[in-house]
Amino acid sequence: MQLLAGELFPAEETTEQIFRRVYAALARRPDAPDVKLLVRPYVATMGKLRLTAGGLEVRLSELMAAAPATVREALAWILISRLFRKAPPEHWVRHYRQYLNRREIRRTHLALRAARSRKRHCGPQGAVYDLDHLFEELRERYFEPLMAKPRLGWSGRLSRTLLGHYDHAHHTIVLSSWLDRPEVPQYVVEYVLYHEMLHIKHPVEHRRHRRSVHTAAFRQEERRYVQLKEAKDWLKAAR
Numbered sequence: 075m076q077l078l079a080g081e082l083f084p085a086e087e088t089t090e091q092i093f094r095r096v097y098a099a100l101a102r103r104p105d106a107p108d109v110k111l112l113v114r115p116y117v118a119t120m121g122k123l124r125l126t127a128g129g130l131e132v133r134l135s136e137l138m139a140a141a142p143a144t145v146r147e148a149l150a151w152i153l154i155s156r157l158f159r160k161a162p163p164e165h166w167v168r169h170y171r172q173y174l175n176r177r178e179i180r181r182t183h184l185a186l187r188a189a190r191s192r193k194r195h196c197g198p199q200g201a202v203y204d205l206d207h208l209f210e211e212l213r214e215r216y217f218e219p220l221m222a223k224p225r226l227g228w229s230g231r232l233s234r235t236l237l238g239h240y241d242h243a244h245h246t247i248v249l250s251s252w253l254d255r256p257e258v259p260q261y262v263v264e265y266v267l268y269h270e271m272l273h274i275k276h277p278v279e280h281r282r283h284r285r286s287v288h289t290a291a292f293r294q295e296e297r298r299y300v301q302l303k304e305a306k307d308w309l310k311a312a313r
């Protein structure tokens with residue numbers, strides 16, 4: 075009996091072929107459009123689709139273009155389902171999330187983000203509040219004295235919805251310049267800074283494919299902030 079090398083090592087489908095096959099399956103027609111693949115240095119998105127006169131344009135991040143075939147197929151099901159306004163098959167969503175949660179994938183993604191994006195923010199000395207000074211006071215009161223100091227800055231934009239942000243890749247805390255005004259009490263600015271400092275101490279937990287940003291331990295420690303209630307009430311009233 076003869077054994078063909080092709081049976082042992084079936085040629086892997088290309089990304090274009092995968093997307094074409096998934097498109098045909100979801101459209102329930104055999105004549106799927108031509109697929110054009112473009113690899114882009116995306117960091118925040120894994121991929122995008124666009125239907126053009128020339129066919130289906132698939133733009134993938136470098137990370138996703140290099141992923142195993144089953145992961146690219148999972149992304150095909152997710153993106154093309156969205157194109158048809160359908161819910162993507164559950165098992166493909168799970169497969170995709172599991173892949174993204176793998177430690178080395180998260181690490182690569184983080185490194186890419188750090189290398190690619192340049193942070194746009196102003197320094198720690200604001201018009202009213204000095205974040206360096208507030209950080210040192212909070213560290214002394216609530217944290218270990220040796221806690222590594224992140225870079226601190228005020229945002230370029232006056233956002234009322236995004237009050238603060240800790241960027242793990244850059245080890246940077248940015249507070250919204252909306253808080254840097256005389257009518258904002260110091261305990262409110264301190265509270266937002268304290269919250270972001272807790273993100274340094276309590277990293278995001280990944281269990282299976284769930285991501286927990288504000289863990290129970292985080293919430294418990296947040297309650298140690300003396301003026302927590304006043305700060306939250308003030309922010310609620312200011313909205």
Ligand SMILES: [Zn+2]
Nearest residue numbers: 269273287288
């Ligand atoms: Zn948070």
